[in-house]
Amino acid sequence: MxxxxxxxxxxxxxxxxxxxxxxxxxxxxxxxxxxxxxxxxxxxxxxxxxxxxxxxxxxxxxxxxxxxxxxxxxxxxxxxxxxxxxxxxxxxxxxxxxxxxxxxxxxxxxxxxxxxxxxxxxxxxxxxxxxxxxxxxxxxxxxxxxxxxxxxxxxxxxxxxxxxxxxxxxxxxxxxxxxxxxxxxxxxxxxxxxxxxxxxxxxxxxxxxxxxxxxxxxxxxxxxxxxxxxxxxxFYDLTQAALGSCTKEDIAVALAAPIVDIKKHKNEILVHGGGVHLSKDVLILPNGQKSYGEVVFIHEDGWEILEEPAIVKSISQEHGVLQAPKAIIDRVHLGELIGILPVHSCMTADCMGGYMNLKGEKVDHFKGQNSFYRNL
Amino acid sequence: MxxxxxxxxxxxxxxxxxxxxxxxxxxxxxxxxxxxxxxxxxxxxxxxxxxxxxxxxxxxxxxxxxxxxxxxxxxxxxxxxxxxxxxxxxxxxxxxxxxxxxxxxxxxxxxxxxxxxxxxxxxxxxxxxxxxxxxxxxxxxxxxxxxxxxxxxxxxxxxxxxxxxxxxxxxxxxxxxxxxxxxxxxxxxxxxxxxxxxxxxxxxxxxxxxxxxxxxxxxxxxxxxxxxxxxxxxFYDLTQAALGSCTKEDIAVALAAPIVDIKKHKNEILVHGGGVHLSKDVLILPNGQKSYGEVVFIHEDGWEILEEPAIVKSISQEHGVLQAPKAIIDRVHLGELIGILPVHSCMTADCMGGYMNLKGEKVDHFKGQNSFYRNL
CATH class of the missing domain: 3.20.20.10 (Alanine racemase)
Structure with a gap:
């Protein structure tokens, strides 16, 4: 982290x-x-x-x-x-x-x-x-x-x-x-x-x-x-992984979202990362639960997929609420970035209008027309 | 039309x-x-x-x-x-x-x-x-x-x-x-x-x-x-109208979408207008059907709400499929614009990054940073 x-x-x-x-x-x-x-x-x-x-x-x-x-x-x-x-x-x-x-x-x-x-x-x-x-x-x-x-x-x-x-x-x-x-x-x-x-x-x-x-x-x-x-x-995404088109390890994009609150007693993490970032695409998990993304830990050389998955259980325009097991809650801190694998990478990329590669370089997207992150 | x-x-x-x-x-x-x-x-x-x-x-x-x-x-x-x-x-x-x-x-x-x-x-x-x-x-x-x-x-x-x-x-x-x-x-x-x-x-x-x-x-x-x-x-939107916050007449934004195909035998109209325009927000209608928007007719001085509603029944990244009664199918033609009231206007505005008022003037949105319609 x-x-x-x-x-x-x-x-x-x-x-x-x-x-x-x-x-x-x-x-x-x-x-x-x-x-x-x-x-x-x-x-x-x-x-x-x-x-x-x-x-x-x-x-x-x-x-x-x-x-x-x-x-x-x-x-x-x-x-x-x-x-x-x-x-x-x-x-x-x-x-x-x-x-x-x-x-x-x-x-x-x-x-x-x-x-x-x-x-x-x-x-x-x-x-x-x-x-x-x-x-x-x-x-x-x-x-x-x-x-x-x-x-x-x-x-x-x-x-x-x-x-x-x-x-x-x-x-x-x-x-x-x-x-x-x-x-x-x-x-x-x-x-x-x-x-x-x-x-x-x-x-x-x-x-x-x-x-x-x-x-x-x-x-x-x-x-x-x-x-x-x-x-x-x-890029693949969680939808493709659920279909069997790829593994989660193949997914090539992850939203880095700042952690703004941690509610240990509810096993919840609140991040700045909502529908305007991920899109509102949803995946219905085998247990019937809605997932708007899956949590990964960001490291210097990429991200780490978690053995016990944690999901984005709800999103609104700017907010994402992550439901996370205790082992994850204990590893995160306010003011860190946490990663989210997208449900639908095409839509997430379109919402974001740009990328950053793991060397920290900006990568263009048509919607952002090379301006990269219009809000940064 | x-x-x-x-x-x-x-x-x-x-x-x-x-x-x-x-x-x-x-x-x-x-x-x-x-x-x-x-x-x-x-x-x-x-x-x-x-x-x-x-x-x-x-x-x-x-x-x-x-x-x-x-x-x-x-x-x-x-x-x-x-x-x-x-x-x-x-x-x-x-x-x-x-x-x-x-x-x-x-x-x-x-x-x-x-x-x-x-x-x-x-x-x-x-x-x-x-x-x-x-x-x-x-x-x-x-x-x-x-x-x-x-x-x-x-x-x-x-x-x-x-x-x-x-x-x-x-x-x-x-x-x-x-x-x-x-x-x-x-x-x-x-x-x-x-x-x-x-x-x-x-x-x-x-x-x-x-x-x-x-x-x-x-x-x-x-x-x-x-x-x-x-x-x-x-702006209000269809979600607010369904909640009783407003009437459909109060909704102040509508997506104008070009008609690219009409399937009379299926009562369907295909438009260029999908998740990257409307967002993927969905409204569950009283009959259990999913709606991604409601059809209006665009006129010179605004838009006309239809007595018998027609909805956007499905969307993908760029496509919108409208399900429309015969009376509506008979009024539309290929190459015209049709209007869609959004399910969630905040998200639609964020996707679009700009507006056009009824005088044909461009109106700024933060996401488009005054550039208005990055793709126009």
Whole structure:
């Protein structure tokens, strides 16, 4: 419980770069072994500094979830940036401007938007058709050939829209057991393979891509899938650990939160670290309890996962209440920093808008736009 | 469903200034009638522009929840800024620097932190003792006179710490019926009055303050309470409407979200508007359904609350899925903006980091540091 960086006085998101790099190495090697291309999603880290690492693993194309994030990564000169969100017709002008500088692909889920692009594009852009194979959030239902055909035919009216392939984000893996995740993976790959077989003769270059971290982590072999696009795996989090995608040791970010009160008789520690830092994402533990994070001890060279877990039992805007066994309560003091592994690292990173690595260096995040910790 | 501001192409937080000003007027008049001072909490709007309005209603002192927010409001020359969060010992240097320029009060919940301040303060600061009268989040338990005495005696060792009074945030009103809120209000005021009676002879200037919006909204008379410090009332939100603190018409902010897909056969609308915009705060409806927001139609002069409500039934990082009756589905089109009333306006404002008023002007928020919409 030594303060590693006396400069830190406020909630700060620590990044263990070694852990993140190891997560990247493992995912990259698994993809290579299957002859599957890794086109990672950058929605989790949203960082140029972290983005650079992927180049060393042969990554040349990336995925983001908004046109603003695509702009942020423009200076990194990627061969293509895919915006994996149903295209927003209001952003056509912005897309034309961006596509003049950068190879872009968009995502389509209906023919109306395909028509709008066909009529208004000034630059060539690629597109994926997003398929819903059971998640139910977004995408063309896998059996809805009417819509798939309508998108393809509408796009063929122009040479500005180039069909790239089919994309599935099987987000329902986030509510599943490892066995169910395997079953969803097989369902997803069957759907994609069926579509590839159906359209391959007309579009010989089409690829099939799937995107969720649980599938990509639990599945050991991506044979038959052209591209995988996971994002969360770079950091992982408690949700992924609970799903079996990773161990808690793999989690690469932890919020350092100042201890402001200790209630020994209630086994509670109060920290400055609430919903504006961690987000309000919650994990339901096997015993039915709600967890907003898990306590770790911060040391100079990283953090220590505790044998007997202590959790963030409640949070409000700025407050976090930790429920901790006596052994932990006895080790902590007012005015120290305590670490919290996040339930959902993408959201925590977005709330914080920046990181600090274990050398004490600042790491950028799109939301903080290099300003790092707007409030520090 | 006319687009009021063609410039808006991305999720944007609309602020209806008339509604907010009306909320402020009502709270201010109620406080004046009871001869109670309004010391509003600025954690909800976190805006200098909005902060200025309070001056016209006689407000001279304000409340914030972090030392960084106190710094943000420094240029507005308030007579005092109260930091309503248990003082974080790591911020002693920052506090000394801030208190050299601005009258500050802090919040204490244990004697150890009082001792640290007594030993290290270079400037005089005021302090409130935060009391826990049943909420269980933070504060000295109301019956714990040992801790109260220890804080008071420790502070008397220095002339730098000036006792201001007792503060209660009765956050458990957020899980209560209007009748229970009244009961909590009476319990809170009894606790504060008891403490005032006990310590008034020794500290004749001490005040008692309570802070939660549900109590301050539902209670019609603050007789006997010196100061009230609500924050959320300036905007209100769906949680407050469900509690009976306000009507949905009083809610002063709505997220404008671009429609990117419409699934008529499923009665669903997909928007760009997710957890990074609204936050993941959730409201459990009387029928047990989860709501992440309620749909409104945006017009040039504000928004229209729908007779038959439509809700945001699920959100992920960037996606919002609206479940809408046929009458609503038939009125919307791809590429339009639709409005969403937030479940928790403080968190939504913090996610967005800026507002746009109905004249199309940008309004600052601390988190966006005047830059307004970092991604626009």
């Amino acid at each position: 030594i303060l590693p960086y006396p400069i830190i006085t406020a909630p700060t998101l620590f990044l263990d770069e070694k852990k993140a790099l190891n997560n990247l190495k493992k995912m990259s090697e698994k993809a290579k072994k299957s002859h599957t291309r890794l086109v990672p999603h950058f929605k989790t880290h949203q960082s140029r500094h972290i983005g650079e690492w992927y180049k060393e693993y042969g990554v040349t194309e990336i995925t983001v979830s908004s046109i603003y994030a695509a702009e942020y990564f423009l200076p990194q000169l990627w061969e293509n940036i895919h915006i994996a969100f149903p295209f927003n017709p209001l952003e056509i002008t912005k897309l034309n401007r961006l596509a003049a500088e950068q190879s872009i692909s968009v995502q389509l889920v209906n023919a109306a938007t395909a028509g709008l692009l066909a009529d208004n594009l000034l630059q060539q852009v690629g597109y994926f058709i997003e398929i819903d194979a059971g998640y139910g959030r977004t995408g063309v239902e896998v059996s809805d050939f009417g819509t798939i055909e309508a998108i393809l035919r509408t796009s063929l009216k122009t040479n500005k829209l180039k069909f790239r392939g089919f994309y599935i984000h099987a987000g329902h893996t986030y509510h599943s057991s490892p066995e169910e995740i395997q079953a969803i993976y097989h369902q997803t790959t069957s759907a994609l393979t069926m579509l590839k077989d159906k359209y391959n003769s007309e579009f010989p270059d089409l690829v099939i891509r799937l995107g969720d971290t649980p599938s990509c982590s639990i599945q050991q072999d991506f044979a038959g899938i052209d591209e995988v696009g996971p994002g969360n795996f770079i | 006319i687009l009021p501001y063609p410039i808006i192409t991305a999720p944007t937080l609309f602020l209806d200034e008339k509604k907010a000003l009306n909320n402020l007027k009502k709270m201010s008049e109620k406080a004046k009638k009871s001869h109670t001072r309004l010391v509003p909490h600025f954690k909800t709007h976190q805006s200098r522009h909005i902060g200025e309005w309070y001056k016209e209603y006689g407000v001279t002192e304000i409340t914030v929840s972090s030392i960084y927010a106190a710094e943000y409001f420094l240029p507005q020359l308030w007579e005092n800024i109260h930091i309503a969060f248990p003082f974080n010992p790591l911020e002693i240097t920052k506090l000394n620097r801030l208190a050299a320029e601005q009258s500050i009060s802090v919040q204490l919940v244990n004697a150890a932190t009082a001792g640290l301040l007594a030993d290290n303060l270079l400037q005089q600061v005021g302090y409130f003792i935060e009391i826990d009268a049943g909420y269980g989040r933070t504060g000295v338990e109301v019956s714990d006179f040992g801790t109260i005495e220890a804080i008071l005696r420790t502070s008397l060792k220095t002339n730098k710490l000036k006792f201001r009074g007792f503060y209660i945030h009765a956050g458990h009103t957020y899980h209560s019926s209007p009748e229970e809120i009244q009961a909590i209000y009476h319990q809170t005021t009894s606790a504060l009055t008891m403490l005032k009676d006990k310590y008034n002879s020794e500290f004749p200037d001490l005040v008692i303050r309570l802070g939660d919006t549900p109590s301050c909204s539902i209670q019609q008379d603050f007789a006997g309470i010196d100061e009230v410090g609500p924050g959320n009332f300036i």
